[in-house]
Amino acid sequence: MLLREVLDLVPLFDSPTACGESVAVFLRAEGAKELSVYTVGGEKGSTDFISITIPGMNGKMNGGNAPTLGIIGRLGGIGARPEQIGFVSDGDGALAATATALKLIRMNLKGDMLEGDVTVRTHICPNAPTKPHKPVPFMGSPVDSAIMNKHEVADEMDAIISIDTTKGNKVLNNRGIAITPTVKEGYILRVSPSLADLLEQVTGDTATILPLSTQDITPYGNGLYHINSILQPSTSTTAPVIGLAITTAVPVAGCATGASHEIDIATAAKYSVEVAKGFGSGAVQFYDQEEYSRLIELYGSMKHLQTKGGQK
DSSP states (O other), rough: OOHHHHHHHHHHSSSSTHHHHHHHHHHHTOOOEEEEOOOOTTTTEEEEEEEEOOOOOTGGGGOOOOOOEEEEEEEEOBBBTTSSSSBGGGHHHHHHHHHHHHHHHHHHHHHHOOOOOOEEEEETTTBBBBBBOOOSSEESSOOOOHHHHHHHHOTSSSEEEEEEEESSSOOOOOSEEOOOOEEETTEOOOOHHHHHHHHHHHHHSSSOOOOOOOGGGTTTTSSOOOOTTTTTGGGOOOEEEEEEEOOHHHHSOOOOOSSOOHHHHHHHHHHHHHHHHHHHHHHSSSSHHHHHHHHHHHHHOOOOGGGOOOOO
């Protein structure tokens, strides 16, 4: 159902001249109206951030009150030139998020509008740096995580799916997609039953859950180990966030080429579309609000985990 969207976008991403504007031109031709692209530079180069909002029937853009879902494609870069030639595994998150946007745009044109708005954000960089990491090298980025959050996390997002390639580890050894427990303001909450049920519906298999440690939900730059950047958006928002991981059975470097699996990328996009349907209508919940309130009442705020702490 979403493989077509992935394949339509691959030529735009698998290119040394890949950029946000070429993707924007394609999406506008497909019917995208609420779309922006801007280049942000850092010490290690620059990258193009792209934001696409697909309005819902009862969404905020149309004066309604249905919640807005944010979908973030999280990555260092879609390419690691000149070290590597071609689309790298780390780019899967950007491709999956953009394919989700393309599918929703095409659905809207046909009259299949969702209840709530959906805002999709990611960035496109064909020549990102790499950095050492165990068990396999990480992809770096021209800009740091805090800058990414500034441009990818929006106040209007009432909940967020963060899609990220999560192959460079020995924590989860399964090919396909997995979700994390919900993270909100420093708390790792229980896995949402409705999100897990939807994962089983989409994959036709038992739900695979990516385990998290407290370190994983703290900001980059504090010297602690992180499985990857999948939960970095949670450090910059009060909204509940889940990670949607694209995974493999063996460790694969984010800077590896020829390591992307179109079916898995399409499955991640398909899951995101189904979550968007349910979240806007109220059928899908990211967390139990009463239980979260009780946690705060009993144990207080954990917002300090959204900061770099008392570093010395």
